[in-house]
Amino acid sequence: MDALQSGVVELLRSRRGGDSGNKDDGATLALVIEGGGMRGMLSATMAAVLADQGLVDAVDLVVGTSAGAANATAVAAGTIGAFSESYASVFASPEYIGAGRMLRRKSMVDTRGITARSAELFEWSLALRDGAPRLAAVATDVVTAKAVPLTDFTDPTDLADSVIASSQLPLAGGLPVTVRGRRWLDGGLVEAVPVASAAALGATHAIVLVTRPFGTAPAYGSADRVIERYLRRVNPELGDLYHSRPDRYRASVAEMRAGSHAGVHTLTFAPDAADPIPGRTETDVDLLRAARQAATGTATRMLAEAGLL
Template sequence: MHEPGSPTSGSLGARVPARRRRELLRRLLAMAGGLGLGTGRAADESPPVAGSTPGPRRKLAIALGSGGAHGVAHLGVMRAFESRGLRPDLIVGTSAGAIVGALWAAGLDAAQVEREGARFGLFDAMRPAWPTLGLASNEGLQRALRELLPARPIEALPIPFAAVATDLADGRRVLIDRGDAPSAVAASACMPVIFRPVEREGRRLVDGALVEPVPVRSARALGGVHVVAIDIAFRPADEPVAHALDAAFQMVHILVNALIDEQIGEADVPVRLQLHPLMRGRADYAAVLADAAERAVEQVWPRIVG
């Protein structure tokens, strides 16, 4: 799925050779059919849950959604909770939400995530080098996470955490709540076609946004009782459509947003943010997005603690 890495990214079609545009378009269309997107079946219908462990039900769960460069907005969610001294009982993240969620679960505060994210280029690491379409690796993201996350498995993190990925073989959700955290997060944030799939336990995994862009159902599956869901996704109107490749990515945006519309209503406290207009023409967009998310969470705080 296409998640532009900067507020001035412009049309992808203008930057990618025509031959590669045609190949990427073919892959995107094939992928959409293979994953059941737009076919009328739920992409996460009867999904397997990998590595989940039954246990006591948790009260407060945070579901951090996908959104590429919009992921910095999740820092505002962290700040809102920190300023009120409330720690979630469970964090589940998809794609960019998995990056921030893993660091939050590991005990970093918002200021640390912001500082280290800038130092390591965490969200830049999600952006591909376009000349290597379909061949790029997101190992840079894994290396950064290995520097930042403690050398212990997901199940040993201070806050229970899980990342949502998609099994490329059958298009089903894979919910990862144990084992190596960096590879779990990298799988969740692995944009298909652009990045090579992440291999984990015999599966080839790609971006979880293809099945659960805002992981409300996964939070419920892991025992979340009161689920706060944060939607930071790109909207179909956020990017210009000038070429067939742009149209293909537009299709993915439309399908992902349809999944969000279907799933986010199941949250106890849904928070939907329209962020892309805030990014345009701003060098300081990261701070602007985080501030917008913090204000949005503050507005629904009585429902979060109610």
């Protein structure tokens, strides 16, 4: 294990072994969660494994992008185990996802519907209770083309709107959404794995949950060229960022895996290359359940390798 990674491990051991309410050690530990549509089930499952082992209690800050923002909210609410199951049991449905929705003149992904149902079923309001870790949902500001961590939520509606902003896919999810007086699209356009946003909020150390096997990156095909052209009409800088997304992703995750990114010490968990990986709009329930089982095993193995079991 890299010395930088071991710093996160030692911090976790120290906090788990002591008084979980006393974190006066000078560090700020973040849980950073990638999304990726239905692929976010993998990071939700890994987060559930961490919660089962009592490691989430050591965290000061939970930061997520896109589906990772929904996962982060469930972590802060204390309902991540049940939420990780819901990808297959609730949301892998043509009611929420699929080309058939477009035949009914609706967006391919019902971001608002998924968010509203999640908030209702999994008690997202608990994420705002006293004693919960600080929570942030990272979205892309359409005007500045910057990733912005939305935090310090005023009420459950503000929280839900911020998760929608973080998850608003270009084209597939519809037009940019307006929240807090600004226009937003999916945070993954700029920062799929929001360690830099966690750093901006004061994180010194981070447990990072990515949803692609190490060494892989987003593909770039014909549909992506359509999205890039659309983004260039919205803001040319967004088009440039989208085009460079695979290279930026590969480089940043490599740094996280090595133990440091954006000045933050990182311990990174990822699915195994042999694990089933759901697509962004996956609705195959059997595949999703198999992927959840595999992600549970992979996260448990990685915790054991880090000496955290």
